[in-house]
Amino acid sequence: MTPADTRRRERLNVSASLLYLVKRTELAVRARLDELLKPAGITALQYTALTVLERHDGISAAQLARDSFVTAQSMADMVRALESRGLIHREPNPANRRERLILLAAPGRRLLAEYAEPARRLEESMVADLSPEQIATFREALNAAWRSLS
Known part of the structure; x- marks a missing residue:
């Protein structure tokens, strides 16, 4: 990267909108x-x-879609894929016979356990240049921003 490229990137980082920075x-x-x-x-x-x-565990596909930040259609496809791999299973909702609840299956729990540490390391690398106080402030700021938009 040339010095001019570095300066351009630094200007972009300072002048970019917060929306852009969050999405990036x-x-x-x-x-x-x-x-x-x-x-x-x-x-x-x-x-x-x-x-x-x-x-x-044991929520509707609609709630899972909302909590996972995807559309209902995307979630329907995802549920089929995860169920076919045996990572989740569905069962009738006792409170609403037309609805099926989605539950995490044992293989899904094992997969999450296997990737918990690598995911934690990824998160640590994301905030490696921040102090513990900055990390806490960053977390609080992201939660406050989310609450403001929800």
């Missing part, structure tokens, strides 16, 4: 997570859905 970071995280998960044969979006189920 999200895309970088997603690319790294996709690379990390490639041996498992799942995508970052599928991994996100599994982590949602790990925290909130």
Whole structure:
């Protein structure tokens, strides 16, 4: 990279909108997570859905879609793919016979356990240049921004 390229990148980082910076970071995280998960044969979006189920097992596909940041149609395709791999299973909702609840299956739990440490290291690398106080402030700021838009 030439000095002119470096200066241009620095100007972009200072002048870029926060929306741009958040999206750029999200895309970088997603690319790294996709690379990390490639041996498992799942995508970052599928991994996100599994982590949602790990925290909130037995939810509807609509709720899983909302919590995983995907459309209902995308979630329908994802549920079929994850179910065919045996990572999740569905069962009738006792409170609503027309609805099926999605649950994390044992192989899905094992996959999450296997990738917990690599995912933690990825997160650590993302904030490696920040102090513990900056990390806490960053986390609080992201949560506050999300609450403002929700």
